[in-house]
Amino acid sequence: MRILFAxxxxxxxxxxxxxxxDVCMKARALRGKNIRTRSSIHIDEELKVDWPPDTYLHVLQYNLNLAKIKYLFxxxxxxxxxxxxxxxxRQAPFAHMRSSNPLNIYGSQDVINCILKAVGEPSKIGLILKVLEPFETIKAGSFRIMSLPANHDPKQTCLLYLLESKGNVILYGHDSGWFPEEIWRRLESWRLDLVILDCTTGAFSSRGYHMGLKEVIEMRRQMLSKNMADKDTIFVATHFSHNGLLLHEELSSKLISEGIEAAYDGLTIEL
Ligand SMILES: [Zn+2]
Ligand SMILES: [Zn+2]
Ligand SMILES: [Zn+2]
Incomplete structure (x- = not known):
């Protein structure tokens, strides 16, 4: 299984x-891994998490064929x-697709309402929309997915996802501050292979809405101590903001000694 951090x-x-x-000016000068577009991952061209405004840029940058994506969370x-x-x-005359396979989209009621408002009748463009409640488990192809309630915007239901396929378990853990107790309880029986965490605030500590370096490091330790993770679990921090002040090399050097990889656009992980 190949995970692309688009x-x-x-x-x-x-x-x-x-x-x-200063750090935006530095990123403009240094470029490379300091250039960060809006967050999303692709798993094997089959499943995608999130649909950011930079999706078209990602299609160009990584030579992706979105017609192949079956599941969008x-x-x-x-x-x-x-x-x-x-x-x-995703409809004629803008797209001429070779297969009539639908795109299955999953999210909270707030997410589905947003999509309906933009697209009108979803079946006309081959979309199947499914509302997920927190702690719902569903099957999508080879994946079994559980939704988890994030500690993020209290004005809407924000979900994180536990994705299991072919013996691998991935936790998609942003946007979120420190996980609510109910998430910790649910995760206790799992052994995670890849953990993706919110490090928006970088150098600054934050436990609500988003997290920073300190919390990401603490979360890894807690997952190890609860046996949800072990020495083979891959930890990746992502969703970085310039307001966190640390450029890629600084983030990377502070995280790597703690067993965590700082994501960058184009990072791929094989499980
Ligand atoms: Zn800036
Ligand atoms: Zn965000
Ligand atoms: Zn957000």
């Missing part, structure tokens, strides 16, 4: 759209995770 930035990207702060309706208008391009 984007690894927070809502405003890095360099941020209109920003002239959306964490929440913040626009860096859900840009529903681009879904309208």
């Amino acid at each position: 984007g690894t930035g927070a809502a405003e990207g890095w360099p941020a759209l209109f920003c002239e702060c 959306i964490t929440h309706s913040h626009y860096d995770h859900l840009h529903p208008d681009d879904l309208l391009m």
Whole structure:
């Protein structure tokens, strides 16, 4: 199984759209792994998590064929995770697809409402929408997925996803602050192969809404101590913001000594 981190930035990207702060200026000068588009992962061209406004850029950058994606899981309706208008391009004359396979989209009621508002009748563009409640388990192809309630925007239901396929278990853990107790209880019986965590606030500590380096490091330790993870579990921090102040090399050097990889656009992980 191949996991592609297509984007690894927070809502405003890095360099941020209109920003002239020191670390955005440095990212513009250094480029490379300091350039972060809005966050999403692809698993084997079959499953995708989140639909950011940079999806078209990702198609170009990684030579992706979105017609192959069967399952799209959306964490929440913040626009860096859900840009529903681009879904309208999945119909003639904008797209001429070789198969009539539908795209199955999963998310909270808030997410599904957002998509319906943008696309009108989903079946006309081959979309099948499914509302997920927290702690619901569903099957999608070879995947078994459990939704988990994030500690994020209290104005809507924000979900994290536990994805299991072919003996591998992946936790998609952002956007979220420190996990609520009910998530910890649910995860206790699992052994995770890949853990993807929110490190939006970088150098600054944060336990609500998002997390920073300190919390990501603490979360890994807690997962190890609860035997949800072991020495073979891969930890990846992502969704970085310029307001966290640390460029890629700084993030990477602080995290790697703690057994955590700092994601960058284009990172791939094989499980
Ligand atoms: Zn976000
Ligand atoms: Zn900036
Ligand atoms: Zn968010």
